[in-house]
Amino acid sequence: MQYIIMIFIITGLAVVDYLTGIIKAYCNNAISSRNMRIGGLHKLAEILIMTASCGLDLGINVLGKYYDVAEFSMLTGAVTAFCVFAYIVIMEMISIFENYAEINPDAQWVLRIVKRFKNFNQKEQ
DSSP, X not given: OHHHHHHHHHHHHHHHHHHHHHHHHXXXXXXXXXXXXXXXXXHHHHHXXXXXXXXXXXXXXXXXXXXXXHHHHHHHHHHHHHHHHXXXXXXXXXXXXXXXXXXOTTOHHHHHHHHHHHHHHHHHO
């Protein structure tokens, strides 16, 4: 059940990001079917990656039972799925905030949040 919830959350965030991107493009008079198609494919790829990481978690759990290391495999699979989930959620939220900041230039608080996330991300690399 947790995998389905993770995939629904990622799908929901991807849809919101895509829609706010369309609104941003409309507000900036920059609607492009090519950009919309590429953006849609990026969102689909994120959903596929999350689905694959959930499948990896399930597979690692089954292998762990087979090789009699169930506790280790449960931890490994859960960490893998959660890390991918957390990364995609943070990435999508940053993108949604960036889109909103361009849609509503009066929302300066959004830019401060985006700047903090970007600074944190650059320190990790």
